[in-house]
Amino acid sequence: MKLSQPNILVYDPNHAEEYAESVRESGFTAARAATTYEEAEKFLPGTEVILGWKFPTELLSSPNASSVRWFQSMGAGVNDLVTDSSIPEDILLTRIVDQFGTYISEYVFAYLLHIVKDVPRMRQAQTGRKWDSFLSDTLAAKTIGVAGLGSIGVEIVRKARAFDLKVHGLSFSGKNAKIVDHHFTSNQWRDFVKDLDFLILTLPLTNETYHVINRDILYAMKPESCLVNVGRGALIAENDLQAVLKDGHLKAAVLDVFETEPLPKDHDFYSLPNVYVTSHLSGPSTVAGVTQFFADNLKRYLNQQTLLGIVDRKRGY
Structure with a gap:
């Protein structure tokens, strides 16, 4: 000692x-x-x-x-x-x-529920004093993919089970492969994303993960799928994501991290209607x-x- x-x-x-x-x-x-x-x-x-x-x-x-x-x-x-x-x-x-699994997993599911339940429509109806009794969607039976199965990814998987989601996972080590329904490795990105309703990024930034989410991977996703990045900003090629979103591919992108932080005030992400921007706050x-x-x-x-x-x-x- x-x-x-x-x-x-x-x-x-x-x-x-x-x-x-x-x-x-x-x-x-x-x-x-x-x-x-x-x-x-x-x-x-x-x-x-x-x-x-x-x-x-x-x-x-x-x-x-x-x-x-x-x-x-x-x-x-x-x-x-x-x-x-x-x-x-x-x-x-x-x-x-x-230490961050609880905070970040709650952030992820706050936004997934916000999108699936169409909370903006509910608020709009209230603001307009309109009785809008519509049928909202559910998370149950949809497929979530968690890229990165460290402590944060594991907690997201645990909460996904409570919402009756099908769970796919991608990781480099495969250490926690058994906690997901289907596990994919780092050379299987296209196969991993093609059936997902929600893609959650919790990966660290390395030479192998830099801009791993690019135009090809984004277009391999279903048009109505959602992307959530709580890992590192440079996991995503942001110019590619902007182009894909403007093309109407992807229902939503929830972004808590960016290549440049703070995100510049003139960045398109702030104004795109299907993008949710937060200030790197998901895991304090x-x-x-x-x-x-x-x-x-x-x-x-x-x-x-x-x-x-x-x-x-x-x-x-």
């Missing part, structure tokens, strides 16, 4: 002190907060562990960062860190895992949740145990 607590630097442009105080309350008192480049540079000497979000990573290749051994990201997505050549190879990277990192994960990992670190959420840089997540 390590004999002393490591010096911890908590970096977040907006909430660093809140996170740092929560870390201290967890029993790790050697935690300092930084919100700017200058503060991070000042506190780096002697720092062994970083808990960070939007950290100025160029500092990690400076002499001031020679004591850093471990970088814990506050989020689940780490494609920016994995591709960052300024982070030395000997710094261990970890990400948050197993909370102070309590992040701190608990980090504290648990710190205990593992002190006991020289394998950490949770270790990032495989070759795999990309």
Whole structure:
């Protein structure tokens, strides 16, 4: 076991002190907060562990960062860190895992029900003081496809069962293949999407998944199917998606993530009637949740145990 607590630097442009105080309350008192480049540079000497979000990573290749051994990201997505050549190879990277399934699955089904039950029509009738007694659709017996069967995808599958959906899944490892009715691998995208009513993307962004949803895959989907992206924006070739939507193919696209964030105000996605845009909010990192994960990992670190959420840089997540 390590004999002393490591010096911890908590970096977040907006909430660093809140996170740092929560870390201290967890029993790790050697935690300092930084919100700017200058503060991070000042506190780096002697720092062994970083808990960070939007950290100025160029500092990690400076002499001031020679004591850093471990970088814990506050989020689940780490494609920016994995591709960052300024982070030395000997710094261990970890990400948050197993925390976002509840939030993101609720987001997904909020929109699926909104679309299937035609909530906009109901609201329009109320606003117009009109008695519009129409027959809405149901999720039951429709087919949902979940691309990415990690902890988030698993929770979406679990909730899909409650709505009596048929469940298809696509994953690279096949580890959770048994939880879906039909499993597909990464070389079976067209077969995977062709029968789906709903395609849900929860994949990480890697070289293999960059723009994996392109014009060919989108047109392989049924014209009345819906696409939901809660993974990473660059999973989708956005120009292709715009063209497909304007062509009237696909009933709806629910997009919480984008290649450029914030989404530019003049982007067509805002005005397309069959697109739902949200501000990367489906899976929030909370102070309590992040701190608990980090504290648990710190205990593992002190006991020289394998950490949770270790990032495989070759795999990309």
